[in-house]
Amino acid sequence: MKHTISVLVENEFGVLARISGLFSGRGFNIESLSVAPTHDPDISRMTIVTRGDDRILEQVTKQLNKLISTIKVVDFTDEEFVERELALIKVTAEAESRAEALRIVDIFRAKVVDVTPKTYTIEITGAPRKIDGILELLRPMGIKEVVRSGPVAIGRGAKRDWTA
Amino acid sequence: MVLTGSQILIEALKLEGVDTVFGYPGGAVINIYDDLFEATAINHILTRHEQAAVHAADGYARCTGKVGVAIATSGPGATNTVTGIATAFMDSIPMVIITGQVPTPLIGNDAFQEADMCGITRPCTKHNFLVKDIKDLARTIKEAFYIARTGRPGPVLVDLPKDVQIAKLEFKYPDEVNLRGYKPTYSGNTRQIEKAAKMILEAQKPVLYVGGGVNLSAASEELLKLADLTQIPVTTTLMAMAAFPQRHPLALGMLGMHGTFYANMSVTECDLLIAVGARFDDRVTGRIDSFAEKAKVIHVDIDPTSIRKNVEVDLPIVGDIRDVLVKLTDSLTRQQEQVETLVEATEAWRDTIAEWKERHPMAYRHTKSTIKPQYVIEKLRELTNDDAIITTEVGQHQMWTAQFFEFTQPRTFLTSGGLGTMGFGLPSALGAQAAFPERQVIDISGDGSFQMNSQELATLVQYQLPVKIVILNNNYLGMVRQWQQMFFDKRYSQTVLELPIDFIKLAEAYGATGLQTSKVEEVEEIIRKGLETPGPVLMNFNVSREENVLPMVPAGRAIHEMVLAS
Numbered sequence: 001m002k003h004t005i006s007v008l009v010e011n012e013f014g015v016l017a018r019i020s021g022l023f024s025g026r027g028f029n030i031e032s033l034s035v036a037p038t039h040d041p042d043i044s045r046m047t048i049v050t051r052g053d054d055r056i057l058e059q060v061t062k063q064l065n066k067l068i069s070t071i072k073v074v075d076f077t078d079e080e081f082v083e084r085e086l087a088l089i090k091v092t093a094e095a096e097s098r099a100e101a102l103r104i105v106d107i108f109r110a111k112v113v114d115v116t117p118k119t120y121t122i123e124i125t126g127a128p129r130k131i132d133g134i135l136e137l138l139r140p141m142g143i144k145e146v147v148r149s150g151p152v153a154i155g156r157g158a159k160r161d162w163t164a
Numbered sequence: 165m166v167l168t169g170s171q172i173l174i175e176a177l178k179l180e181g182v183d184t185v186f187g188y189p190g191g192a193v194i195n196i197y198d199d200l201f202e203a204t205a206i207n208h209i210l211t212r213h214e215q216a217a218v219h220a221a222d223g224y225a226r227c228t229g230k231v232g233v234a235i236a237t238s239g240p241g242a243t244n245t246v247t248g249i250a251t252a253f254m255d256s257i258p259m260v261i262i263t264g265q266v267p268t269p270l271i272g273n274d275a276f277q278e279a280d281m282c283g284i285t286r287p288c289t290k291h292n293f294l295v296k297d298i299k300d301l302a303r304t305i306k307e308a309f310y311i312a313r314t315g316r317p318g319p320v321l322v323d324l325p326k327d328v329q330i331a332k333l334e335f336k337y338p339d340e341v342n343l344r345g346y347k348p349t350y351s352g353n354t355r356q357i358e359k360a361a362k363m364i365l366e367a368q369k370p371v372l373y374v375g376g377g378v379n380l381s382a383a384s385e386e387l388l389k390l391a392d393l394t395q396i397p398v399t400t401t402l403m404a405m406a407a408f409p410q411r412h413p414l415a416l417g418m419l420g421m422h423g424t425f426y427a428n429m430s431v432t433e434c435d436l437l438i439a440v441g442a443r444f445d446d447r448v449t450g451r452i453d454s455f456a457e458k459a460k461v462i463h464v465d466i467d468p469t470s471i472r473k474n475v476e477v478d479l480p481i482v483g484d485i486r487d488v489l490v491k492l493t494d495s496l497t498r499q500q501e502q503v504e505t506l507v508e509a510t511e512a513w514r515d516t517i518a519e520w521k522e523r524h525p526m527a528y529r530h531t532k533s534t535i536k537p538q539y540v541i542e543k544l545r546e547l548t549n550d551d552a553i554i555t556t557e558v559g560q561h562q563m564w565t566a567q568f569f570e571f572t573q574p575r576t577f578l579t580s581g582g583l584g585t586m587g588f589g590l591p592s593a594l595g596a597q598a599a600f601p602e603r604q605v606i607d608i609s610g611d612g613s614f615q616m617n618s619q620e621l622a623t624l625v626q627y628q629l630p631v632k633i634v635i636l637n638n639n640y641l642g643m644v645r646q647w648q649q650m651f652f653d654k655r656y657s658q659t660v661l662e663l664p665i666d667f668i669k670l671a672e673a674y675g676a677t678g679l680q681t682s683k684v685e686e687v688e689e690i691i692r693k694g695l696e697t698p699g700p701v702l703m704n705f706n707v708s709r710e711e712n713v714l715p716m717v718p719a720g721r722a723i724h725e726m727v728l729a730s
Contacts, residue, residue: 010345013294014282025287055472062469068291068311071345 002031003057004049004083004153007064008072008162011037011044015069019046022067028052028060032150043071047152072162080156086123086149087131088113092142093120101141108134119144127151169298169329170195173262174203176305179337182233183207184224184598186217190237192264192277195329209598209627212619214241216591218248218261219617223592224599225257226578227553229382231312232259232595238266239277242323243284247585249319250288254582255403256380258317260308261289267327268296281323290318298331303338310341315348316467317380348466352483352491359479360438360462361495365502367436369513370396373419373448376403376581377441377465383486384408384574387440390493395507397517399427401442402562403581406571416517417526420448421717422563425524425726428717430517431456432724439463441485444474445582454722464488524715524728526567534708535684537561537636540691541568541608544634547691551576552604553596557589557613560642563713565608587616590633594620597629604632604695611637611704612661621674624700632694633702635667638709646712650727671702680704 009015016035023030031049038045050060057075064073076083093101094117101120105112108130114121124134128151135146155161167175173196177185184207189197200208211217214236221232232252236245242263252259266275282294291311293304301324308320364370378387384407391398391414398408399416408415416427431437437459442448449455452474463470463477464485471480481488496503528538541564548554554569555578556562562579571577578596580588593607614635624631645659668678677697679690687705694703715726 013296014286017283018286021286058472059469066467066469068343068346 001053002049002051004047004076004081004151006074006076006153006161007046007048007070009044009046010069010071011042012069015044018067018069022063026063028056034150034152047150049151074161076153076155081153082156083127083151083153084125085128085131085151086125088147089122089124089135089138089143090145091120091122091138092118092144094118097141101138104134104137110134165335166332167335168195169301169324169331170199172301172333172335173305173324174199174206175335176302176337177233178205180231180309184209185233185235186211186220186595187235188214188217188237188241190241190264192238192266192326193235195326196235209623211591211623213617214244215248216617216620218245219251219588219591220595220598221259222248222252222257223555223578223595225259226592227575227596228599229575231309232257234259235262237277238264239279242281243279246284246288249285249321251580251583251585251588252319253288253290255376255580256317257319258312259319260312261319261321263321263323265294265323265325268325271325281321285321289321292321292323294323295328296325298328298333301328302336306338307341307343311346349482350484350487352481352488354491356479356481357488357491358495360481360492361499363436363460363462363479364394364438364496365499365506368509369434370436370438370510371430371434372396372398373431373437373439373442374398374404374408375401375440375442377485378404378407379575380441381485383489386486386489386493390489393493393496393503395510395514397430397514399430401448402566402579405566406577407574409572410570411572418566420723421450422567422713422715423723424526425715425728426517426520428723428726429520434459437461441465443470449474450717450721450723527729532684535682535687535705537707537711538564538568540634540636540687540705540707541565543688543691544606545569547695548604548606552606553578553600555579555589555593555596555607557609558584558586559610559613560646560713561608561610561636586613589613590617590620593631594623594629597631606632606634608634610642611635611639611665612641618670621671621676621700625675628699630699635702635704636707637704638707639664640709643713649710651718667702667704676700676702678702678704680706682706
């Protein structure tokens with residue numbers, strides 16, 4: 001089963017290597033990972049998407065918590081949360097497909113951020129499934145490149161996922 | 165007071181109560197060594213290899229319970245420490261390893277003797293630090309010691325660039341540590357402990373399965389109290405052989421791959437397994453789905469990741485072993501009547517175990533023609549003091565020591581359990597002897613393992629550390645040969661050592677005493693003489709060459725499916 005985990009870590013040298021090394025060293029699956037500082041510049045927040053049964057996820061969570069640099073681990077799977085991913089898609093757009101591409105962009109409330117006579121570069125944010133959706137529709141036109149950020153996530157409601 | 169980085173390091177070590185360090189100098193730590201030259205409060209022992217320095221610090225830590233400290237230079241000096249660090253990591257030994265590093269402006273430039281030690285040791289340390297600014301140095305040393313000794317202990321590496329050692333700053337050692345991501349749980353949950361007491365009182369066939377955690381939290385006495393009160397039999401892992409007196413009527417000896425018949429049968433048949441500071445290692449469990457399959461499992465451990473890592477657990481208790489054992493014993497003491505009922509109800513269980521023990525005791529066939537390695541260990545046990553510290557290398561001799569030495573006092577058996585590091589025994593004995601100059605310290609070794617760190621004879625002689633070395637010499641890499649005999653049609657691929665080493669000459673070359681025999685009737689005399697001779701002594705016993713370690717659970721089998729001694 002897919003899990004979205006938020007990991008708050010000390011924003012210091014080598015932390016990303018500790019986290020990614022933990023996953024590779026213990027054979028845990030890592031589907032995507034995104035990381036950047038929070039509003040507190042001493043703390044970074046990672047969003048990790050991983051797969052595994054309950055026992056594996058229990059180990060993943062415990063092992064992450066065991067790292068000295070880890071402040072808090074939140075597994076969103078059993079909670080209400082908002083998840084968003086950014087993608088940049090460079091798609092072939094010539095003659096007959098140019099209008100169709102723009103229609104798709106419009107339907108998905110995406111944006112064209114770069115144009116050439118032969119291509120559009122499209123920016124889209126949304127739940128990962130939405131990005132999968134636009135990619136499927138754009139594929140027949142010829143996708144030249146895709147960059148996805150991996151999802152970031154935050155809990156719904158007024159409470160904070162953590163307090164320092 | 166304004167101090168240099170290397171002076172700050174030494175002052176910090178003193179404030180941490182460090183009186184002995186093991187190490188090896190080099191270009192990137194030359195400033196530290198210059199300051200050590202005058203630091204009389206710290207005794208530095210120069211080993212002949214950085215791996216040995218780390219094992220020595222490890223041996224020191226295992227027998228004292230204090231944090232062991234080792235120093236090595238950058239690059240090759242630092243990479244030589246890695247096996248030692250991984251050994252300590254696998255057995256949760258508190259250590260701080262200081263490595264020199266090239267100056268910060270050169271880091272990443274492939275400078276002379278540069279190695280990315282934080283990168284290399286990340287998976288085999290509890291934590292590691294690269295100190296890039298002298299402002300962080302004092303706090304880092306404080307945190308390193310704190311992390312090493314608290315929670316589930318482990319090795320911590322501090323990588324110290326040369327320019328940071330030279331820089332100057334007003335020295336102020338922090339009073340306390342504040343790590344928001346690190347708050348180990350010591351106190352066991354009372355409700356969980358009450359549940360454990362209830363499960364124990366309802367058991368018919370309980371067994372205590374005890375691991376190295378009992379050493380680490382110095383809980384041997386509390387364990388003994390619990391066992392005596394409840395009359396629950398105790399099986400110990402390799403790491404815990406000395407944590408419970410092996411001559412106690414409730415002692416079942418070791419379990420697992422080379423465990424006793426009765427320990428393995430008890431675990432297989434029990435209805436309640438109380439795991440205390442043990443981690444269900446594959447060498448203990450054999451085929452995992454048959455391990456204690458009739459039992460409910462209580463698992464006490466300070467490290468939450470140990471729980472449910474390998475087996476399902478009915479009742480987890482996270483906390484310090486001693487804290488949990490004290491609370492558990494208190495709870496049971498308050499239920500005296502039920503405990504009496506338990507002791508009565510489990511009498512049949514103890515009788516069954518006694519029958520198993522009678523049917524297949526730990527034994528070997530003594531001969532008059534060749535020395536049996538087990539015989540040497542038995543004689544050694546007879547002739548040494550109860551507080552003698554025994555270290556081992558890794559292989560057959562290690563298993564025979566665990567099986568036949570019958571340890572009686574905590575922290576007297578130092579062995580590499582998790583990583584299984586050949587070459588651990590001699591340097592760790594060196595470290596133990598440095599900690600306890602007056603006690604007997606003996607490295608029980610094989611002829612293969614001994615040659616992995618035999619250069620440390622020089623260190624023993626230089627510091628007149630009177631370690632006694634017992635080599636059970638079969639001219640084989642015996643444990644691998646045993647596997648080849650049993651599972652590979654006796655194809656002894658690269659396990660025959662061929663060249664008979666003259667160990668007496670080797671000992672004498674370093675200025676140590678060498679003794680040896682191939683005769684059964686001389687074993688006792690050689691041991692007596694070896695123990696009485698001052699200074700380091702090497703005793704070489706040419707033993708029965710193809711003796712096997714039995715019982716043995718073949719890899720992938722359940723632990724009750726043992727190959728037994730005939």
